[in-house]
Amino acid sequence: MIEEKSLPAVETPSKSTPSKRAILKATGIALAVAVLILFTTVLPAEYGIDPLRTGAALGLLGLSKAGDTNAGGRATPAQTGIYTAQPSTYKVDSEDLTLLPGEGVEIKYHMLKGAGMVYAWKATANVQFEFHGEPDQKPRPDYFESYLLDDKGGQDHSYGSFTAPTTGIHGWFWENKGKKDVTIHLSVAGFFDSAKMYSDGSPSDLTIEDAK
Secondary structure (H helix, E strand, C coil): CCCCCCCCCCCCCCCCCCCHHHHHHHHHHHHHHHHHHHHHHHHHHHHCCCCCCHHHHHCCHHHCCCCCECCCCCECCEEECCEEECCCCCEEEEEEEEECCCCEEEEEEEECCCCEEEEEEEEEEEEEEEEEEEECCCCCCCCCEEEEEEEEEEEEEEEEEEECCCCEEEEEEEECCCCCCEEEEEEEEECEEEEEEEECCEEEECCCEECC
């Protein structure tokens, strides 16, 4: 008789299954990273919404796509390299303002995203000021974008050029912190369609003209 021999049993390596706690932890981390990316890069780059101000710091606000028309149905500027076509001729405006001690005033111009403006203002004494803007479509009611701020010693002039990062109103707030009257002369030229002056919180329309 032939004696049958049984083969030794082969051990199968055990496979450890991730615990429910580990799965939930990994899911939570992935969700947190996705939310962080959404608010720091996607919203500023795609929609011009920058609640954490990271888009401005990273230079992403200019990448947002506003589409071919804004809410009013007007064509937006078409950017091609260093050249930007505009839907209409540029405007000019010149204002003379006198601020009493402790008085403030604000002037803002409505511009389409990508529209440009050159400006110059000069005062008879230092004034505190902020150059800022408010998009037409705000992520929250009190939202604004600050471009340049001097609320310490102030300045008596500022010259430069500006490209609107969003469709909305953009301009200056000046305040006279001195003890004497201050006169400010402002000159602007650019692709804006309206202008307003805010004094004591009440807006009034300013007359702007086509370039001659």
